[in-house]
Every structure is written in structure tokens, then in C-alpha cells.
Amino acid sequence: xxxxxHYDVTVIGGGPAGLAxxxxxxxxxxxVLLIEREARLGGILKQCIHDGFGLVRFQDKLSGxxxxxxxxxxxxxxxxxxxxxxxxxxxxxxxxxxxxxxxxREGIRHVRTRSLVFAAGCRERTSRQIGIHGRHCxxxxxxxxxxxxxxxLGKLPTKRCVILGSGDxxxxxxxxxxxxxxxVIGVYEAKSTPSGLTRNISQCLWDFDIPLHTSKTVTRVFxxxxxxxVEVMSVDEWLCPIAGTGEIxxxxxxxxxxxxxxxxxxxxxxxxxxDPKTKGAIVDEHNETLLDGVFACGNALHVNDLVDYVSESGxxAGLAxxxxxxxxxxxxxxxxxxxxxxxxQRINRSANQQERVFFFRSSADLDGATLTVRxxxxxxxxxxxSHLRPPEMERLTLSLSPEQLLGDEPIMFSLxxxxxx
Amino acid sequence: MPxxxxxxxxxxxxxxxxxxxxxxxxxxxxxxxxxxxDDVVAAGLMSVNKRRYDxxxxxxxxxxxxxxxxxxxxxxxxxxxxxxxxxxxxGGGIIGSAIARECTKYDMSIxxxxxxxxxxMQTTCRNDGMVHxxxxxxxxxxxxxxxxxxNRMYDQVCKELDVPFRRSGQYICFHGFLRAATAFLxxxxxxxxxxxxxxxxxxxxxxxxxxxxxxxxxxxxxPSAGVVxxxxxxxxxxxxxxxxxxxxxxxxAVLSMRVDQNRIHSVSTxxxxxxxKIVVNAxxxxxxxxxxxxxxxxxxxxxxxxxxxxxxxxxxxxxxxIVSSFGTSSTxxxxxxxxxxxxxxDDNTLxxxxxxxxxxxxxxxxxxxxxxxxxxxxxxxxxxxxxxxAITYFSGIRAATYEEDFVIQKGRRTRNLVHAxxxxxxxxxxxxxxxxxxSKMAAELLSESREVxxxxxxxxxxxxxxxxxxxxxxxxxxxxxxNPDYGEIICRCEQISRGEVKDALHRSIPCDTLDGxxxxxxxGMGRCQGGFCGPLVLQIIAEETKKPFEEIEKSAPGGxxxxxxxxxxxxx
Numbered sequence: 001x002x003x004x005x006h007y008d009v010t011v012i013g014g015g016p017a018g019l020a021x022x023x024x025x026x027x028x029x030x031x032v033l034l035i036e037r038e039a040r041l042g043g044i045l046k047q048c049i050h051d052g053f054g055l056v057r058f059q060d061k062l063s064g065x066x067x068x069x070x071x072x073x074x075x076x077x078x079x080x081x082x083x084x085x086x087x088x089x090x091x092x093x094x095x096x097x098x099x100x101x102x103x104x105r106e107g108i109r110h111v112r113t114r115s116l117v118f119a120a121g122c123r124e125r126t127s128r129q130i131g132i133h134g135r136h137c138x139x140x141x142x143x144x145x146x147x148x149x150x151x152x153l154g155k156l157p158t159k160r161c162v163i164l165g166s167g168d169x170x171x172x173x174x175x176x177x178x179x180x181x182x183x184v185i186g187v188y189e190a191k192s193t194p195s196g197l198t199r200n201i202s203q204c205l206w207d208f209d210i211p212l213h214t215s216k217t218v219t220r221v222f223x224x225x226x227x228x229x230v231e232v233m234s235v236d237e238w239l240c241p242i243a244g245t246g247e248i249x250x251x252x253x254x255x256x257x258x259x260x261x262x263x264x265x266x267x268x269x270x271x272x273x274x275d276p277k278t279k280g281a282i283v284d285e286h287n288e289t290l291l292d293g294v295f296a297c298g299n300a301l302h303v304n305d306l307v308d309y310v311s312e313s314g315x316x317a318g319l320a321x322x323x324x325x326x327x328x329x330x331x332x333x334x335x336x337x338x339x340x341x342x343x344x345q346r347i348n349r350s351a352n353q354q355e356r357v358f359f360f361r362s363s364a365d366l367d368g369a370t371l372t373v374r375x376x377x378x379x380x381x382x383x384x385x386s387h388l389r390p391p392e393m394e395r396l397t398l399s400l401s402p403e404q405l406l407g408d409e410p411i412m413f414s415l416x417x418x419x420x421x
Numbered sequence: 422m423p424x425x426x427x428x429x430x431x432x433x434x435x436x437x438x439x440x441x442x443x444x445x446x447x448x449x450x451x452x453x454x455x456x457x458x459d460d461v462v463a464a465g466l467m468s469v470n471k472r473r474y475d476x477x478x479x480x481x482x483x484x485x486x487x488x489x490x491x492x493x494x495x496x497x498x499x500x501x502x503x504x505x506x507x508x509x510x511x512g513g514g515i516i517g518s519a520i521a522r523e524c525t526k527y528d529m530s531i532x533x534x535x536x537x538x539x540x541x542m543q544t545t546c547r548n549d550g551m552v553h554x555x556x557x558x559x560x561x562x563x564x565x566x567x568x569x570x571x572n573r574m575y576d577q578v579c580k581e582l583d584v585p586f587r588r589s590g591q592y593i594c595f596h597g598f599l600r601a602a603t604a605f606l607x608x609x610x611x612x613x614x615x616x617x618x619x620x621x622x623x624x625x626x627x628x629x630x631x632x633x634x635x636x637x638x639x640x641x642x643x644p645s646a647g648v649v650x651x652x653x654x655x656x657x658x659x660x661x662x663x664x665x666x667x668x669x670x671x672x673x674a675v676l677s678m679r680v681d682q683n684r685i686h687s688v689s690t691x692x693x694x695x696x697x698k699i700v701v702n703a704x705x706x707x708x709x710x711x712x713x714x715x716x717x718x719x720x721x722x723x724x725x726x727x728x729x730x731x732x733x734x735x736x737x738x739x740x741x742x743i744v745s746s747f748g749t750s751s752t753x754x755x756x757x758x759x760x761x762x763x764x765x766x767d768d769n770t771l772x773x774x775x776x777x778x779x780x781x782x783x784x785x786x787x788x789x790x791x792x793x794x795x796x797x798x799x800x801x802x803x804x805x806x807x808x809x810x811a812i813t814y815f816s817g818i819r820a821a822t823y824e825e826d827f828v829i830q831k832g833r834r835t836r837n838l839v840h841a842x843x844x845x846x847x848x849x850x851x852x853x854x855x856x857x858x859x860s861k862m863a864a865e866l867l868s869e870s871r872e873v874x875x876x877x878x879x880x881x882x883x884x885x886x887x888x889x890x891x892x893x894x895x896x897x898x899x900x901x902x903x904n905p906d907y908g909e910i911i912c913r914c915e916q917i918s919r920g921e922v923k924d925a926l927h928r929s930i931p932c933d934t935l936d937g938x939x940x941x942x943x944x945g946m947g948r949c950q951g952g953f954c955g956p957l958v959l960q961i962i963a964e965e966t967k968k969p970f971e972e973i974e975k976s977a978p979g980g981x982x983x984x985x986x987x988x989x990x991x992x993x
Contacts, residue, residue, distance in 0.1 A: 037913065087910035089890070101894065103918075105905035108898040126950040128813045133787045136815065138975035138982050142952045149956060155970050155983040156990045180987045219789075224492065225980030268735075 002110050007033040007081070009321045010100060010113035012088050012266065015043020016307050017298020018119035019071035020314030021321065025117075026078040028322035033111060035102060036084045041075075042068035043121055044144065045307065047151045050172055052199075056308035067307060083109075091116070091270050096293060096325070098270075115293045115321035118281070119314060120263040122299040124169075127221075130258050134220040139227030143169035143257040147176070156180055158253035162230050163187045164218045166194035166201070168305070168391075170257020175204035177255075184210050185251055188232055190217040190239045193365055195391050196257075197305060217241065221254055230254050260303045267296065277341035278302035284330060284346040285356045286320035287313060292328070295321050302343050302359070305393045309359065316357075326350060331405060338363055338415035340390055349405045358396045360413060362388040368418035373398065376409035388415070425449075428468055435467075436460065440481050442468055446834075448719045449474040456485035458780045462723050465823040475833060476719035477823045488780050491707060494536055494672035494691055495978055501670055502693025506532035508863050509688060509697035511675050511711050513537070514545040515651060515849055516841050517703035518658035519856035520863075524701075525665035527864045528874045532697070533659075533667060534690060536674035538977040539937050540930060541655035544705050545849075546940060547785070547817025549729055549763050549771050551743060552647035553847040554591060554616040563827045567851035567858075569615065572645055574853040582657040583885035584649060585766050591646030591743040592621070592630065594637040594802060600747060601639030608641060618643040632739040634804050637746070646743055648766045651849050652940045653885075656930065658856075661883035663929035665876070672978065675704075678714040683836050685715055698870065699863045701839045706782040706820040708828075708842030717835040720828050720843055724782045725819040727774030728791045733948050736810035737770040739803060746802045762802055767943070772799050772806060779818070787816050812948050819845035829855055831862050839863050886924045886942055890916040911961070912954040914947020922958055926965045933966050935959060936976035959983075 009025040011018045014036030022034040040046060045053070048064025055061060058070065075082060083104060090101040100111040124142035132140070141149070141157055147169060149157045159182050163170045166189040174184045187205060192215050194201050205212050213232075219241050220231040229250045233241040262280040264272070272289045275282045281289040281296040288295050297317035298310045330346040340361040347356065362369065366388040373381040381398060388394065428442050432451075440453030451468055455461050465479040508524050510517045513535030521533045537543060552575050558565035579586035595604045604620055611618035618641045626640040627633070663669060670692060678700075679686045688695045704711040709722045745761020763771040773795045792814050800806050822828060822843035832838030839862045841855055864873045889897050889907050901908035906920030925932055925941035932941060935951070938958050945951030945958070959973050959982060966973075974980040984990050 037910065085909050087913070087916070089910075089916060103897075103901070103908050103910055103916075105901070105908040107901045107908060108894055123949045124952050126812070126948075126952065128811060128950060129809070131789055131792075131808070133789055133792075133814075135786050136976075138980040145952050145955060149983060150987060153956065153960070153970060153983070154987050156985060156987050157983055159984055159990060181990060220786075225974070225977045 004110045004112035007031050007113045009115045010111055011117040011119055013119035013121055014041040015121050016045055016310045017314035020311040021117045021119055021297055021318030022080045023074055024315040024318030025322035026080045030322035032080045034080050034082045035086045035088055037087050039085050041072050047147050049151050053307050091266055093270050117317050117321050118267050118296040118300050119298045120300045122260040122262045122303055125259040127256055134222055137223040137227045139253040141255050143173045143255050146173055146255050150176060156182055158182050160251045161253040161255050162249055162251050163255045165256055165258035166196045167257035168196040168200050171196045171200040171204040173255060174210050175208055178208045186211040186213055188216045189214045190235050197391055227252055262300045275345055282345045284348045285344045287317035288320055293325055332410040334410045335413040339413055342413045354399050356398050356400055360394050361390050362415055365389050366417050370416045372414050374412045380404060440464055447475045449477045451479045451481050454482035454484050462778045469823045471824055478718055479721040483780055492783055493674050496672040497691055499693040501695055504695045506530045506697050507867055508699045509695055510701045510703055512703035512705055513540045514705050515655040515852045516844050518655045519852045520701055520703055520859045521662035521667045522658045523856040523860035524863055525662050525667050526876055526879050528876045531667035534670050534673040538671050540659045541652040544817050545655050546652040547815050548651040548849055550648050550651050550765050551763055552649055553850045554643040554645040563829060567854045568847045570854035571851040578853045581881045582661055582883045584654050584657045586647055586649045587766055588647040589742040590642055590644045592640040592642055594640045594746045596636050598638055604639055604641050616643055616645050630740055630744055633802055650766050657883055660929045665879050680716040683834055685837055699837050699866050701863060703841045706818050715835045715838050717832040717838055719833055720822045722820050724779050725821045726777045726779045726816055728787055728816045729771050729773035730792055730811045730814040732770040732810045733812050740764055744802055762799060782818055785816050787814050821845045837866055886921055889918050911957040912944035914949050915943045917942050917944045922961050934974045934976050
């Protein structure tokens with residue numbers, strides 16, 4: 001007979017989302033288990049030694065480890081059971097409950113839980129996924145891996161590198177490597193606009209005279225055992241390299257910051273439907289997936305720009321996961337092509353609340369735009385934005401009365417660019 | 422000599438008198454110069470005559486580019502100086518490793534030298550892992566004989582060496598009624614000549630492979646086809662050889678040989694001079710150069726590159742076996758079997774390979790066009806193949822002779838030499854059979870100077886590294902209780918534990934690189950491609966080998982990953 005350990009709420013992932021979810025559920029009096037794969041809690045924050053975390057939440061400029069510590073220090077006073085170096089290898093769903101198989105150094109444990117919260121974060125896109133060719137030599141790193149080597153191991157992975165992609169970790173690493181004495185030749189971005197936060201472009205590149213080349217990409221790497229050079233090419237409007245524009249740049253590493261993908265292999269294994277736009281689960285305003293009692297939050301749900309929102313999304317999930325399971329009546333929330341996505345993708349009409357929080361990103365850089373939220377022919381909200389950029393996530397609180405939610409038409413988000421005189 | 426005259430007329434007509442053919446000691450030699458590599462290959466292929474000559478040596482000088490010299494290890498020492506092994510095997514791919522293991526069945530001392538840092542670093546680890554049934558090989562070919570024998574040996578060899586092997590079977594699909602009808606008749610040819618194959622109608626085929634192109638109207642099924650990890654098998658062969666007493670020396674390149682009175686007297690390497698009694702040439706793409714050093718050249722290698730792509734597990738669920746469409750595998754024209762879609766032993770779909778002639782024997786670069794072309798072709802079999810599902814792609818170089826056949830024989834002139842050369846597809850399939858014969862030839866040659874007996878202490882049984890996520894939960898739990906490291910997952914994509922990584926570092930063949938660990942226990946083979954586990958594996962290697970982080974290499978010397986501590990390193 002397999003012996004199961006019982007919990008009300010089990011959280012998978014001990015990063016900012018999982019920590020917030022576990023603490024929030026604990027505060028509601030639920031019996032909570034937090035499972036973390038690594039030896040220490042904090043997730044990717046552990047290696048983010050730069051500041052800028054917590055501006056929204058704590059009105060303070062914290063480093064990643066400091067931000068994580070604000071949550072971790074609350075754990076001893078809580079009743080949350082924390083398992084580190086523990087790995088969930090499989091989940092089964094039986095009559096509304098989840099049964100987890102967890103690999104630990106003490107053996108295999110079996111967990112039975114009423115609510116399950118996925119907070120496994122995201123992973124980085126690799127050089128192969130963006131079609132970089134050449135030899136498989138040492139010296140090709142994703143920005144997060146380079147960050148681990150630099151900040152956790154204290155070892156430099158490069159002395160002279162090219163950074164491909166202007167995602168935030170790439171920009172942060174450009175500054176970090178420069179500070180440690182490495183030469184960053186430039187940041188190359190295939191798109192015509194940078195994908196990182198404006199403040200990072202300014203603080204990490206301009207302040208250190210690191211050039212940013214847009215509409216250019218790395219197509220090949222050269223080298224034998226170690227990388228010796230990369231080929232950079234200009235791209236056309238469909239991001240295809242233009243023949244004849246190749247330029248060989250000698251360097252010893254290529255660092256990639258070309259996008260993040262939510263980790264959802266476990267969620268998919270129990271049949272949780274994903275949103276192809278976010279690559280995370282489809283959730284309602286409590287971050288509950290289409291499977292009752294299963295929640296998703298943080299970067300596993302959608303890739304956030306600020307950790308403050310990650311914590312908020314974890315709390316939302318943790319609170320609801322600790323509460324009772326009620327019958328849901330879900331109404332779809334959709335967006336047109338002017339938005340990259342909107343989260344949540346469903347609204348629970350049975351929920352006893354009016355205020356609902358939405359996160360969205362625009363598809364393009366817009367200087368002046370109007371957001372319209374409609375339901376059928378009714379307009380629920382019109383809001384003006386002076387500036388919208390895809391890298392910067394927007395948070396919107398919407399008050400929706402039960403009357404406004406009558407009828408089965410989906411709620412529709414759309415953006416319209418303001419005409420300039 | 423009417424044949425030679427006729428050939429020279431043909432060559433002259435095509436290449437305008439820039440090249441000519443002559444005979445020498447039963448071989449056909451091509452000389453002259455050309456500036457286009459495809460012409461060099463074409464001249465060789467049109468001159469081959471297997472009935473008249475023992476081989477074709479293509480000495481045409483290529484003037485259109487610089488043929489890169491063999492990459493040599495930087496290591497220089499005298500570790501092997503004065504060694505006197507009975508058998509010196511040159512090359513540590515699947516062929517060399519298998520030969521080493523079979524040779525340990527005799528009471529001979531074995532030394533294998535490999536210029537790379539590990540077993541199976543070049544052609545072998547870039548193979549698609551198919552164990553071929555031998556569908557498109559012509560009766561009479563050496564490679565067909567070894568393919569058939571090798572295929573039959575696989576169950577036993579893999580059982581002895583504890584290497585996962587699956588006889589998944591292979592489907593060749595036919596589009597259109599006419600082709601399907603031909604295939605129906607084709608099954609009788611295969612029943613007669615072998616390998617055994619039978620025709621499946623549309624319904625029967627789609628019952629087994631429901632996600633393939635609906636336009637497929639029938640398929641030939643060859644149940645003897647299978648899949649294996651090519652590098653996994655080579656490493657297991659090598660480890661079993663080492664357990665039975667064979668010596669391995671890596672980063673060791675053969676530089677020259679001294680040949681006296683048709684015998685190899687000594688072999689000089691970057692690690693000293695070796696005095697072997699017998700030399701086995703298993704040097705892959707460089708086997709013609711080894712033959713030249715041994716004064717026994719009668720064949721030439723024209724390297725042929727192929728690119729394979731591996732798909733994510735998620736996209737790999739669409740198919741279960743090995744499926745290709747008739748006409749896509751460019752079989753006859755380009756001399757490759759082109760596996761099509763192969764469900765590998767690790768349950769990834771492999772797409773490829775193609776075949777491109779090249780003059781670079783170690784050009785392992787990939788390029789976007791080749792990958793796209795292969796996908797385009799294979800969409801005939803599965804229309805839902807997308808490059809975006811790729812987790813990695815890689816290129817390998819086949820060691821093709823102009824005869825397009827294996828060279829498995831004792832030296833023609835040099836008496837203490839055995840060739841296992843010109844090995845291309847189906848080399849993995851044939852390896853067990855080749856190794857058996859080559860070890861026998863080596864023993865025969867050695868018995869000319871002394872008596873050779875069976876090795877009484879030979880142990881054919883090898884234990885592989887236990888893969889935790891393949892065990893039952895109870896068994897796995899018990900293993901963790903014995904060793905908690907088996908309960909610490911360090912590779913989340915493939916669920917590999919710290920214990921398994923440590924196991925990989927302490928085998929009979931040493932391993933101290935990230936890629937070496939990856940080939941043995943798979944961390945980094947998954948969708949994140951080592952983003953998360955790479956630094957962890959690096960730390961485990963450093964702990965276990967007691968080396969500083971900055972000395973740990975990705976795959977070979979010169980491929981160090983880190984430069985040194987922050988604040989101490991300065992750019993040059």
C-alpha cells in the first residue's frame with residue numbers, strides 16, 4: 001500500500017510565485033506543502049544580484065535575493081511544510097484531487113492534495129530554437145546560464161562576447177559582464193525595437209556605452225572546441241537574414257536572451273489546456289485553470305516583466321487554492337491582434353466580487369492608444385494610454401457588476417492607436 | 422588495356438584532359454587537378470570498376486579550396502613511448518570500440534588510440550541510430566553481408582552489453598495506387614532475397630502509424646529494423662573492452678608509420694612511438710590516410726556530410742517506429758539510406774539525414790538550408806513536421822569509398838595490418854559482425870608469430886549505468902535509500918539524478934567533460950539543452966575530478982567553459 005501525505009494546498013516551485021502562493025494559502029489556515037527542486041528557495045531571484053526588485057510591492061529597490069528573503073523569512077513563522085531538493089516526477093488526478101510522486105534524497109514520497117498550484121517558472125529559449133548554425137562549440141550560453149556562472153559560481157564565462165536578443169536578462173548581463181571586466185561588443189536584436197524594459201536599456205546599455213543593433217541577428221557561430229567568432233546579418237521585415245549583409249565578429253562567447261517559455265510539462269501531463277499566446281495555462285481571475293482545484297501563477301502562467309506582479313499572481317492563486325471549491329461559471333476573455341495576450345482568459349461569473357485584475361501586453365509600440373473592453377455590443381471600459389510597449393506589461397483593474405456579465409458573449413479587449421495631429 | 426584507354430577517353434571528354442587514370446599494382450589511380458570538388462568526386466565515381474581493380478585511389482589534386490589538415494590534439498608527451506601491444510587499433514568510433522572488445526576474447530594485448538578526447542566523438546555520435554534491415558543493399562556487396570549478419574547479432578550483443586535496443590521495425594511508404602501495387606509485388610522480392618518484408622495496405626499501416634500523411638496508400642514493413650543509441654553502444658563496447666584488459670589512449674593521433682619489408686615496424690604518435698605487432702585501421706574518414714602511412718593504400722575516402730534534426734518529446738509522439746517514403750531517401754543516387762523519420766531509442770523523433778559531398782573531413786557545422794530541405798522532403802511522410810519543434814541538429818561525415826563499400830580485409834601489401842575502413846551507412850548495424858571478423862583476422866596474423874588462445878577470463882557481460890526514471894517506483898525508492906544522490910534530480914527535462922551523473926564519471930573509460938556525461942546519461946539532451954543542468958553537471962565534474970571549474974571542458978581540450986574568477990580575469 002502506498003502511503004500518502006495529505007495537504008490542502010501543494011505548491012510546485014519555490015520561486016517568488018510559489019513562495020507568495022504558499023504563504024497566502026497558509027494565512028488562510030490551509031495545510032500547505034511547498035516543493036522546490038533546488039537546494040535553496042528563491043528560484044531565479046537567487047542569481048539576480050542587481051537591484052530594482054520590489055518597487056511596486058515594497059516601494060523599495062531590492063536585489064533579487066533580498067526580495068526573496070522578504071518571503072523566505074516568513075516561512076519559519078508559518079506552518080508551510082517546505083521540501084527542497086525535491087522533484088515532482090508525476091501527477092495523477094483522481095476524483096478532483098491530485099496525487100503527486102515526489103523524488104527526494106530521502107526516497108520517493110507520495111502526496112495527496114486537494115488544491116495544486118503550479119509555480120514552476122519558465123525556461124530560456126536555446127540557440128537551436130532560434131536556428132543558430134555552425135559547430136557545437138563551448139561558448140554559447142543562454143543569459144540565465146551565464147548569469148548563474150557569474151553570480152553563483154563567481155566565474156566568468158566570457159572575456160569578449162556578443163549578446164543576441166534584447167530581453168531583460170540579456171541587458172542585465174551586458175552590464176554585469178562589463179562590470180566584471182569582460183568586453184560586450186554589442187547587443188543585437190532581430191526585431192526593429194528592443195524587447196527589454198526601457199529602464200534596462202538605459203541603465204544597462206547607454207550608461208555603459210554598449211551599442212544596441214536592432215534588425216540584426218546572429219546566424220552562425222565559428223570555432224572548434226571553443227567559440228571564436230559569430231556571423232551577424234541584417235534581417236528584413238519578416239526577420240529573415242538578408243544575403244550579403246554578413247559580418248564576422250571575433251569573440252569568445254555568444255549570450256542569448258531570446259525569450260522565455262513557461263514551464264508547463266507537468267501541467268500538460270494532466271491535461272490542463274494552455275493558451276497558445278502565453279504558453280501558460282488558461283486561468284480565471286483566481287488563477288484557477290480549467291481543471292477545478294488546479295492553479296497556475298507567476299512565470300509559469302505568463303512571462304511577467306516585474307517580480308512584483310509574479311508575487312501578486314502567486315498570492316491570488318494561493319488565496320483561492322486555500323478556499324473552498326465552488327461551482328464555476330466561466331466566461332471567456334479574448335483579445336484581438338492589437339494585443340499580444342490578456343490574462344486571465346476566463347472570468348468566473350459565480351465569484352462574489354466586482355474588482356478584477358487583468359494583465360495585458362500590446363502587440364506593437366503605440367504612442368497614445370485607447371483600450372476598449374467590450375462585451376457583445378456593450379462597452380465596459382474605455383481607457384487612454386499615453387504609451388504602450390510590448391515588453392512592458394500593463395495591469396488593469398476592472399469593476400464588473402454581475403449584470404454586466406450576463407449573456408454568453410466573450411469579453412473582448414482591443415487597442416486603437418490615437419490619431420496624431 | 423582497352424578498359425583503361427576507354428576510361429581515359431571518357432575522362433578526357435568530360436574534364437578536358439585535366440585528369441587521367443593509370444594502373445598500379447592492381448589498383449586504379451586517378452591523377453591530375455580539378456578546381457571543383459564535385460568533379461573530383463564525379464571522376465572517382467565514374468572510374469570505379471570493382472571487377473577489374475582492387476580499389477580506386479583518387480589522387481586528383483583539388484585546387485578550388487584548401488583541404489583542412491586533420492585536427493590534432495595539443496597534448497604532447499611520451500606516455501605511450503615504447504609500448505608494444507599485440508594489436509594497435511587506430512580509431513575509437515563504433516568500429517574501433519567493437520573491434521577492441523572482440524579482440525579481448527583472445528589472449529592478445531590491445532591498445533586503442535583515438536585522437537579525440539572520448540569514444541565516439543565524430544561520425545558515430547552523429548549517426549541516426551538505425552539498425553538497418555538492409556533493404557537497399559545489393560547482393561554481393563561487402564556491406565550487405567555485414568549488415569545482414571550484424572543485424573541478427575544485435576539482440577545478443579545489446580543484451581550482453583546492457584544497451585537499450587528496440588526492434589521497432591521500419592515502414593517504407595508508397596504514395597499512389599501504382600506505386601503501392603509495385604510495393605505489393607516488391608514484398609515477394611524481399612521474401613526471396615531478404616530481408617524479410619511484407620506489404621501493408623493503407624488501413625493496416627494507419628492502424629500502426631495513424632499520424633502520417635493520409636496520401637500514403639500502402640507500405641512495406643521490415644520487422645528486423647531497430648533503433649539503438651550509436652554512441653551508447655560504442656561506449657558500452659569500449660567499457661567492456663577496458664574491463665577485459667584493453668588499454669585506451671585518448672587525445673592520441675597517429676602521425677606516421679615506419680614500414681619495413683611489408684611490415685609496420687613502428688607507429689609514431691603525439692604521445693610517443695608504439696611498436697605494435699598488428700595494426701587495425703578503424704580510422705573512419707581518415708582510414709585512407711592511415712592506409713597510406715602503412716604503405717597499403719588502395720582506396721580513397723570522399724567525405725559525405727549528413728545533417729539530422731532531433732525533435733522535442735512532445736512533437737515526437739506523432740510516430741512510433743521508423744517511417745520513410747519511397748523516393749525521399751535518395752537511396753541509389755547518393756548512396757545513403759536516409760532513415761527518414763526515426764523514433765530513437767530515447768523516444769525523440771529524428772529527421773534526416775541528407776547527403777552532401779564535401780572535401781572537409783571534419784566539417785561538423787550545420788546550416789539552415791540543409792535542415793529546411795530535409796524537413797521539406799520528409800513532409801511527404803508526415804505533413805506536420807515543423808522546424809520549430811527541433812531541439813537540436815547536428816552534422817556528421819560518412820567515410821565513403823568510391824566503391825561505396827566497406828573495406829574489411831587484411832592489408833594487401835602490408836602483412837601486419839587489417840583494414841576496417843570505408844565504413845558508412847550501415848556501419849552501426851554492421852559493427853558487431855565486422856568486429857568479429859576483424860578480431861579473427863588480427864588473431865590469425867598474430868598467430869604467424871606466436872600461438873594465440875582464447876582469453877579464459879573474458880567476461881562478455883557489461884553493466885550499464887542504471888537509469889533511475891526507467892525503474893519501478895519501489896526499485897527506485899530502494900536505490901535512493903542506498904544512495905541519496907539518486908534522489909536528487911539535476912536535469913529536469915530528462916529527469917537525471919546527481920547519482921547517475923556521478924556514475925558516468927567513474928566508469929572503465931574515463932569521462933570528464935559535459936558532453937561526455939551527456940552522451941552517457943543524457944543531462945542536456947532535453948528541451949532546455951543544458952541551460953539549467955549544465956552548471957550543475959560542471960560542478961559535479963569539478964567535485965569528482967578535483968579540478969577547478971575553469972578547467973572543465975564542454976567536449977574537448979580547448980573547450981573550457983569558464984575563464985576564471987570574476988574580478989580576477991581581464992580581457993586580452
